[in-house]
Amino acid sequence: MNLNYSDEQLMLQEQIAKFCSADYSFDKREKIIANSLGHSIEIWNQFAELGWLALPFSEKNGGLDFGPIELSILFEEFGKALVVEPYLSTVVMSGYLLDNSSVDSSALIEEIISGTTHVSTAYVEANSGYDYLNPQTQILNGKLNGNKSIVLNAKHAKYFIVSASDNSEMLIALVAADAAGVSFNSFRTFDGQTCGDVSFENVDISENAILFKGDEAIAALNEMINYATLCVSAEAVGCMSETVKKTVEYTKERQQFGVPISSFQVLQHRMVEMFMEAEISKSLLIKSMLQLNSKDPNALKTLSSLKAQIGKSGKFVGQEAVQLHGGMGVSNEMSIGHYLKRLTAIDSQFGNRSYHIKKFMHL
Amino acid sequence: MDINFSKEDLAFRQEVKDFLANKYPKHVKEKQEKGISLTKQDMIDWHKSLYEQGWAGYNWPVEYGGTGWSPIQIYIFQNELAHAQCPTILPFGLNMVGPVIYTFGSQEQKDKYLPDILQFNTWWCQGYSEPGSGSDLASLKTKAVKEGDYYIVNGSKTWTTLAQNADWIFCLVRTETTQKKQEGISFLLIDMKTPGIEVKPIITIDGDHEVNSVFFTDVKVPVENLIGEEGQGWTYAKFLLMHERFGIAGVPNQIFSLKKLKEITKGRIDDDLQREIAEYEIELNALEFTELRSLAALANGSHPGAESSILKIKGTELQQWLTDIYVRSAGQYILPYEGPDGFDSNSVPSGPEYSHTAVSRYLNFRKTSIYGGSNEIQKNIIAKAILGV
Numbered sequence: 001m002n003l004n005y006s007d008e009q010l011m012l013q014e015q016i017a018k019f020c021s022a023d024y025s026f027d028k029r030e031k032i033i034a035n036s037l038g039h040s041i042e043i044w045n046q047f048a049e050l051g052w053l054a055l056p057f058s059e060k061n062g063g064l065d066f067g068p069i070e071l072s073i074l075f076e077e078f079g080k081a082l083v084v085e086p087y088l089s090t091v092v093m094s095g096y097l098l099d100n101s102s103v104d105s106s107a108l109i110e111e112i113i114s115g116t117t118h119v120s121t122a123y124v125e126a127n128s129g130y131d132y133l134n135p136q137t138q139i140l141n142g143k144l145n146g147n148k149s150i151v152l153n154a155k156h157a158k159y160f161i162v163s164a165s166d167n168s169e170m171l172i173a174l175v176a177a178d179a180a181g182v183s184f185n186s187f188r189t190f191d192g193q194t195c196g197d198v199s200f201e202n203v204d205i206s207e208n209a210i211l212f213k214g215d216e217a218i219a220a221l222n223e224m225i226n227y228a229t230l231c232v233s234a235e236a237v238g239c240m241s242e243t244v245k246k247t248v249e250y251t252k253e254r255q256q257f258g259v260p261i262s263s264f265q266v267l268q269h270r271m272v273e274m275f276m277e278a279e280i281s282k283s284l285l286i287k288s289m290l291q292l293n294s295k296d297p298n299a300l301k302t303l304s305s306l307k308a309q310i311g312k313s314g315k316f317v318g319q320e321a322v323q324l325h326g327g328m329g330v331s332n333e334m335s336i337g338h339y340l341k342r343l344t345a346i347d348s349q350f351g352n353r354s355y356h357i358k359k360f361m362h363l
Numbered sequence: 364m365d366i367n368f369s370k371e372d373l374a375f376r377q378e379v380k381d382f383l384a385n386k387y388p389k390h391v392k393e394k395q396e397k398g399i400s401l402t403k404q405d406m407i408d409w410h411k412s413l414y415e416q417g418w419a420g421y422n423w424p425v426e427y428g429g430t431g432w433s434p435i436q437i438y439i440f441q442n443e444l445a446h447a448q449c450p451t452i453l454p455f456g457l458n459m460v461g462p463v464i465y466t467f468g469s470q471e472q473k474d475k476y477l478p479d480i481l482q483f484n485t486w487w488c489q490g491y492s493e494p495g496s497g498s499d500l501a502s503l504k505t506k507a508v509k510e511g512d513y514y515i516v517n518g519s520k521t522w523t524t525l526a527q528n529a530d531w532i533f534c535l536v537r538t539e540t541t542q543k544k545q546e547g548i549s550f551l552l553i554d555m556k557t558p559g560i561e562v563k564p565i566i567t568i569d570g571d572h573e574v575n576s577v578f579f580t581d582v583k584v585p586v587e588n589l590i591g592e593e594g595q596g597w598t599y600a601k602f603l604l605m606h607e608r609f610g611i612a613g614v615p616n617q618i619f620s621l622k623k624l625k626e627i628t629k630g631r632i633d634d635d636l637q638r639e640i641a642e643y644e645i646e647l648n649a650l651e652f653t654e655l656r657s658l659a660a661l662a663n664g665s666h667p668g669a670e671s672s673i674l675k676i677k678g679t680e681l682q683q684w685l686t687d688i689y690v691r692s693a694g695q696y697i698l699p700y701e702g703p704d705g706f707d708s709n710s711v712p713s714g715p716e717y718s719h720t721a722v723s724r725y726l727n728f729r730k731t732s733i734y735g736g737s738n739e740i741q742k743n744i745i746a747k748a749i750l751g752v
């Protein structure tokens with residue numbers, strides 16, 4: 001057993017941390033959110049130049065073939081800086097499906113790696129809840145019909161990857177966003193990102209647009225969601241450790257009754273609890289990313305335990321941080337409330353705590 | 364002891380129901396039911412309808428134009444209002460400065476301010492907290508220096524709720540630097556139109572503009588706007604805080620919200636959600652009866668004391684819990700954000716309807732454990748005043 005990052009992994013971590021502190025300040029993030037795009041083309045190009053957009057892709061598709069450990073490193077740093085760029089939807093989720101399909105997608109992957117193209121995966125429906133394996137969306141006679149919800153970064157996607165059924169099995173298809181019959185409505189999310197409802201009306205689907213079929217489609221969708229679950233969990237761990245750090249700093253500075261409020265023992269204990277929640281979450285993250293990396297038979301059970309723990313710890317840390325900041329905690333100008341927002345959003349994505357506890361029990 | 368309402372109480376409840384059926388302004392009712400935010404005029408119309416019914420001073424003594432209702436009647440009244448989804452009754456005039464004026468003000472002040480408060484001709488806001496003085500309110504620095512017939516006020520207040528709508532602000536100001544910081548504080552009423560006052564919005568994490576910073580630069584306030592005696596402001600403030608905390612538990616609204624949540628989640632098979640809702644309901648029942656016990660004590664003539672801190676802490680914890688259950692029962696559909704720059708009514712995102720307001724409410728309600736004396740400060744009060752430690 002070795003629980004230390006390799007030198008290369010440490011270098012990656014340092015590079016990302018440096019970038020986030022130099023080029024992704026909270027003020028800058030707020031400006032990025034306020035512009036009509038909702039993310040920054042400039043930052044995305046920098047991601048491309050730094051090679052980050054190539055991280056998880058296989059070598060045959062021009063990628064670096066990095067796995068769960070490196071993705072966790074990246075997302076933990078993203079969490080600390082509350083990065084809103086659509087890395088998860090384009091690179092992790094859509095990237096996974098494109099990279100693992102038997103249909104050759106190398107040209108599109110090249111576009112993603114170079115930073116010119118976004119792809120969004122549309123797998124949630126208005127009534128699906130967290131059960132993604134029974135889509136109402138249909139592909140019949142080469143025509144796609146249906147509606148998808150909560151499609152991350154829908155507004156900027158050049159392509160959608162869509163889950164559907166042909167009445168006997170599941171299909172996953174690649175659809176150009178400008179194809180006839182595709183329309184969408186885009187929304188801001190409360191945590192500073194964007195998502196959309198996407199409708200497909202008699203959209204032509206050719207045979208080579210089908211990325212996966214049947215059991216392969218189910219396996220690919222599940223795997224994609226597992227990767228995404230790990231990534232947002234790592235992000236949550238980053239959010240938590242930063243939240244704890246910021247709260248400790250704030251309470252040391254804030255004076256009431258002639259003393260720093262950090263001198264009140266009741267607040268000290270609360271911060272210790274926050275710190276411990278962040279630490280145990282990080283432990284499950286490490287266990288989970290290592291098991292996924294080594295394809296351990298218990299990997300999925302551990303992943304569910306991680307996501308369940310994140311739901312509990314993230315809420316606790318986020319809420320306590322706001323409380324300990326007093327009025328400043330609920331001010332939108334301070335970063336602290338935005339950590340609570342992201343942590344709340346993360347619990348809701350890819351199965352919340354209650355969903356993953358059940359999954360844990362049954363695995 | 365008798366757990367049932369008396370005949371008179373039941374008749375009273377019918378009277379409230381009749382009012383709500385016939386005289387509660389239709390346009391306000393409609394917006395409330397659809398979850399559309401109210402304008403300043405809507406709020407005024409709502410309060411005026413209460414005034415016309417003679418109920419604006421629902422917790423005031425008869426001699427000042429109030430109803431003189433018993434605590435149980437007030438409880439019934441608030442419950443019926445919550446069930447009809449009425450807007451809150453704004454506390455700043457009716458529950459805060461009003462009682463201070465009729466308890467500590469001069470006859471001229473009572474004549475001048477109380478009728479307008481009851482009729483809602485004036486919108487009040489509360490100028491206590493300052494950037495450097497939140498929990499440690501008595502350390503406040505906003506200065507009022509007497510010059511002839513005026514106080515000259517300089518300083519700043521913060522987190523001032525709805526100051527953007529206010530005609531008047533009641534302020535705690537420092538009129539003297541004393542050994543004991545509580546002793547140099549005075550209670551001053553200030554017309555928001557006075558030159559030198561500037562109101563700047565503070566946006567909260569739910570995206571709303573509910574609170575403000577208020578800056579005072581050489582603001583001239585007539586000396587007759589001082590309540591009671593100079594240097595006694597802290598006593599009045601403490602009296603007022605007791606009133607502010609009372610009712611902060613929000614039991615009636617929670618009962619209504621719980622009812623809606625049960626409708627929403629009916630038939631859902633996630634048994635752990637149903638179980639959690641039951642756990643919440645048990646605690647809400649306990650809170651409701653805790654409130655009833657203190658109402659009964661009030662009816663017997665005791666003043667709201669440190670017990671109101673229990674209601675504040677437990678009430679806000681339960682409110683926050685409920686908003687959290689809403690969020691979690693909506694799952695991923697909470698993500699699209701319905702804020703000032705979020706979606707509009709022409710393009711409502713898919714997913715269950717209640718999911719669109721769940722997060723805003725959740726985020727908004729984080730304030731309840733912070734304001735009105737934070738829950739940590741309330742615990743300090745209970746420890747000291749009740750446990751005697």
Ligand SMILES: Cc1cc2nc3c(=O)[nH]c(=O)nc-3n(C[C@H](O)[C@H](O)[C@H](O)COP(=O)(O)OP(=O)(O)OC[C@H]3O[C@@H](n4cnc5c(N)ncnc54)[C@H](O)[C@@H]3O)c2cc1C
Pocket residue numbers: 254256257261264266267323324325326327328330488489490491492494496497498499521522523524525574730733734735736737738739740743
């Ligand atoms: C939405 C909102 C609306 C408001 N409306 C108004 C208004 O209309 N008018 C008005 O005057 N004020 C208003 N307030 C201000 C409110 O009363 C203060 O925020 C509150 O008193 C806390 O002060 P603070 O924000 O400065 O936090 P701080 O006092 O800095 O407290 C920070 C943290 O330290 C804790 N703490 C402080 N002292 C102690 C202690 N001795 N022991 C243990 N813990 C301690 C607090 O509980 C809190 O968790 C509002 C606040 C909010 C958030």
